[in-house]
Amino acid sequence: MFIREMTEAECITVVTSGRLARLACSKDDRPYVVPIHYAYAGRRLYSFSMPGRKIELMRVNPHVCVQVDVATGAQGWKSVLLYGQYQELPETPQWHRERRYAWSLLEKHVNWWEPGGLKPTPQKMLGASPHLFYCISVDEMTGRAAAADDRG
């Protein structure tokens, strides 16, 4: 198995085409990790969630680490880590445009895989729902690729 560092361009390709990530946050150095569905654009990762533990934790400590991976070939894989900061997109006039943009990216996905979440009604801005929109502003991105031979 050959393992190499990925370029940032390669990392962006993996993250842009991916949908499912694992989001790690922490409070008082007690880490917490959950799967999320996301959409990536412009160095931001957009997602939404029901209120719950990860939201509570990220409101206190916005530093997060997000991991995305993809299988390549029979034994190969690429794994990308994004380090960034949580930003809630509240239902206020200031954030209206960003929320709308987040939703325009997210509504393209048909099948949601969101523990703690419920499938939102398509074409609806979720105005009256308890869902929260948020984004992760990416500060740094690294990746590793593995292949059964050195062509990976």
Place this chain on the structure above:
Amino acid sequence: MFIREMTEAECITVVTSGRLARLACSKDDRPYVVPIHYAYAGRRLYSFSMPGRKIELMRVNPHVCVQVDVATGAQGWKSVLLYGQYQELPETPQWHRERRYAWSLLEKHVNWWEPGGLKPTPQKMLGASPHLFYCISVDEMTGRAAAADDRG
């Protein structure tokens, strides 16, 4: 989509049959999450790793959170979180038996998926290699299951 809490017995079934997990650790409240391969037995999750960032972090702060998931049916899934503590299994007489037990569980897996790791030589105790064996003693386990209808 119907989401429900899983019983501990269900969580153990998912974790016992799984191989790939995401391990989150943190230092100074900066979380870090990476995929690991593991074997689970007796409320311990066994794994090994090359020296690297996650080992450095867990040596400083042993509190970790591990996430394991499995797809069930077309849209269903089960996701389990394990909260526990890192314990290194060093190459000393005191830990010899535990290391051997860890290896007996881990060598059953053919395909390794370990970023930062290299496939070990089968049937070898890795005495001279830089690989580290470790385990996570599980303090708490929770899980959620989702299904397209309420039979999941």
